[in-house]
Amino acid sequence: MKQYVVIGAGRFGSAVAITLTQKGKQVMVLDKDEQVVQRMSEIVTQALQVDVTAENVLESLDLGDMDVAVIGIGSNLEASILTTMQLKEMGVKTVVAKATTRSDKKILSRVGADRIIFPERDMGVxxxxxxxxxxxxxxxxxxxxxxxxxxxxxxxxxxxxxxxxxxxxxxxxxxxxxxxxxxxxxxxxxxxxxxxxxxxxxxxxxxxxxxxxxxxxxxxxxxxxxxx
Amino acid sequence: MKQYVVIGAGRFGSAVAITLTQKGKQVMVLDKDEQVVQRMSEIVTQALQVDVTAENVLESLDLGDMDVAVIGIGSNLEASILTTMQLKEMGVKTVVAKATTRSDKKILSRVGADRIIFPERDMGVxxxxxxxxxxxxxxxxxxxxxxxxxxxxxxxxxxxxxxxxxxxxxxxxxxxxxxxxxxxxxxxxxxxxxxxxxxxxxxxxxxxxxxxxxxxxxxxxxxxxxxx
Ligand SMILES: Nc1ncnc2c1ncn2[C@@H]1O[C@H](COP(=O)(O)OP(=O)(O)OP(=O)(O)O)[C@@H](O)[C@H]1O
Ligand SMILES: Nc1ncnc2c1ncn2[C@@H]1O[C@H](COP(=O)(O)OP(=O)(O)OP(=O)(O)O)[C@@H](O)[C@H]1O
Missing domain, CATH: 3.30.70.1450 (Regulator of K+ conductance, C-terminal domain)
Structure with missing residues (x-):
């Protein structure tokens, strides 16, 4: 069974996590906001309160087994970039990241993101x-x-x-x-x-x-x- | 020629304004952030720095002639609600507003929004x-x-x-x-x-x-x- 991790369960990330869960998939959610983690823990397989930019945090979680990671962080590009790099180093097959500008996209694909999404821009169009x-x-x-x-x-x-x-x-x-x-x-x-x-x-x-x-x-x- | 006003040119609102302009439409943008207004003024017909929650601001702008208004404010539900109400009172035919939760949608449609969009949620799904x-x-x-x-x-x-x-x-x-x-x-x-x-x-x-x-x-x- 494929395993999914959603990092940053804001409006976009939580919709991804909830839809995957509705389709019967195993989903782990990581978010730094306690209230978000509280809400998601009632819906998904596992939700943990974690700041992914803190030292060695991702290594301590055994994420290498995850098939797909979705990074839903929008306000902190550095966090998205570092998280993408670490996940690819740990062997996660597919990393999907959210971007706001074309230059974000360039950096994220250079560091290994497999798919880049512009949720707000695409809906605006x-x-x-x-x-x-x-x-x-x-x-x-x-x-x-x-x-x-x-x-x-x-x-x-x-x-x-x-x-x-x-x-x-x-x-x-x-x-x-x-x-x-x-x-x-x-x-x-x-x-x-x-x-x-x-x-x-x-x-x-x-x-x-x-x-x-x-x-x-x-x-x-x-x-x-x-x-x- | 139909006239459009976009209020709140964040990631979603700016994509709406830019796409409408590319399709040859007349677009006015209102936003409280100076840098956003600066950037949009190079693209759309007119961009003004305005906080729509300030007293009598919308009345002072002759928006009653606008055919369509798109409200792209996400972080301040009260601003979206008040703006929707005022625009409908001024006679704007179509008001499109962004929402995050179902209860937001209920309130916005009760005060007259003609269409309600969940950009992040829909893309997440x-x-x-x-x-x-x-x-x-x-x-x-x-x-x-x-x-x-x-x-x-x-x-x-x-x-x-x-x-x-x-x-x-x-x-x-x-x-x-x-x-x-x-x-x-x-x-x-x-x-x-x-x-x-x-x-x-x-x-x-x-x-x-x-x-x-x-x-x-x-x-x-x-x-x-x-x-x-
Ligand atoms: N360093 C981090 N570690 C873990 N979670 C984070 C980190 N930074 C942001 N988040 C979480 O990511 C989620 C998305 O928030 P953010 O404000 O970055 O993006 P956003 O583009 O506004 O999101 P959306 O539009 O999907 O609501 C939030 O729930 C936030 O708590
Ligand atoms: N009271 C207001 N008057 C005018 N503009 C506003 C007001 N409040 C917010 N805005 C503008 O609306 C835009 C959208 O910002 P906001 O943070 O509310 O939503 P958001 O959901 O994060 O947007 P997006 O996801 O589309 O980037 C910003 O450019 C902001 O400056």
Whole structure:
């Protein structure tokens, strides 16, 4: 069973530790803040109060057996760098570290970090994109210039079937799924809106005003499709 | 032209402001930190040094014309709450606020925030998911229980054509795209790896060992598919 250690359980680190635990993984948490350790000790396998910058602290903990270490310290770059170096020297296979700037990233990868994450920056970019194109709920960049987006049905296409809309030849994009909210009765007999997802919808499917389409294609073709 | 104001240009807020500016939008930034204002004033339309919790500060700025406000303050919940209230009173159509806990979210939506973001938590969940399933590069949840993932070709399917693999009837998932790294010569004649994306790959396409598949389906079917 793979073993994980999360060092610095702030907003980012604690979400990593909690999600790993929910997926049934063994997780150790190290943090210098007593309250954080208190809270995490009720959730994860083991939580210890430790300042990782103190002398010989990491060596005294047998971390060499850990498969993955996630360093969630944001305010102290030196602590992230030293911790990355020590973990790689002790033989931890995968070290994931958080960074704020590109130069942080350069240093952390030079000292052995296997993966570097910019949590706040990446979410900032996503939020800005969704504000600029309010019809896009989420998108994933498959490759530079190619993406998948969830978007509302363009006005001109509402009421048409997929066959009539002929999206692939007109816009060069593909509709891979359709999400529709349909009222259903819950267990108390009250009506609630539930998502129904149709994967690879057939040509006969009629595009409704409130349907959400999952569309894949070149980003410039997606732009054209959205503004129809 | 839509006008945006970003209040609190920390790691998250500054990424929102920079991305909006790159997309050609007019962006005003408010922050109490002089260095932040200095840096942002070189990038956005206007940056002002302001403590939004000071009396009558927001009223004195004509923010009522703003279409969207993004509040990127994380360390001071009271500031986020008061700012949200004032902006909605002034008539700002969309207020997006950052939160850390579920109870923050409850308060912020009660006082009028239109959208609430948990940047660190959401990224923590994503990173943990990608650590648990290392073959998944990214995923987007289309609806509870339904997702799209990018994943490596399962060992058993490598070398088969899509027709032979018969993925839809065997696993109940759909392969919507295929990403393949192929060496190409760049403008200096040196070989580099470039992504080629094939949307809706034909049944005759052979699945290579290094191909990345973009797969959509119910999450439990995706799990089955990945572990073939
Ligand atoms: N030297 C250290 N040893 C152990 N834990 C540390 C150390 N430095 C910081 N931490 C812990 O790391 C966690 C993250 O805090 P920090 O303020 O460094 O980053 P942050 O970027 O604000 O975090 P986040 O945005 O994820 O909340 C905190 O819980 C803090 O107690
Ligand atoms: N009352 C205020 N008025 C104006 N700006 C503020 C106020 N309080 C905080 N800020 C600014 O908001 C930005 C975000 O800082 P804060 O420490 O509150 O959040 P954070 O969650 O650590 O941010 P991030 O994770 O995005 O870096 C900083 O640039 C800070 O100067």
């Amino acid at each position: 996503r939020v800005a994109n969704s504000l600029v194109s309010p019809t896009i709920f989420d998108y994933i960049q498959v490759s530079p210039g190619f993406g998948i987006v969830e978007t509302k049905v363009p006005k001109d296409l509402q009421g048409q079937t997929l066959g009539e809309a002929n999206v692939r030849s007109r816009f060069g994009v593909d509709i891979v799924a359709l999400r529709r909210q349909a009222p259903r009765l819950d267990k108390n007999g009250e009506s609630e809106l539930k998502d129904t997802v149709i994967i690879a919808p057939p040509a006969t499917e009629v595009l409704g005003e409130n349907d959400i389409l999952v569309v894949i294609g070149e980003e410039k073709n997606i732009e054209k499709f959205k503004s129809t | 994503r990173v943990a998911n990608s650590l648990v399933s290392p073959t998944i590069f990214d995923y987007i949840q289309v609806s509870p229980g339904f997702g799209i993932v990018e994943t490596k070709v399962p060992k058993d399917l490598q070398g088969q054509t899509l027709g032979e693999a018969n993925v839809r009837s065997r696993f109940g998932v759909d392969i919507v795209a295929l990403r393949r790294q192929a060496p190409r010569l760049d403008k200096n004649g040196e070989s580099e790896l470039k992504d080629t994306v094939i949307i809706a790959p034909p049944a005759t396409e052979v699945l290579g060992e290094n191909d990345i598949l973009v797969v959509i389906g119910e999450e439990k079917n995706i799990e089955k598919f990945k572990s073939t």
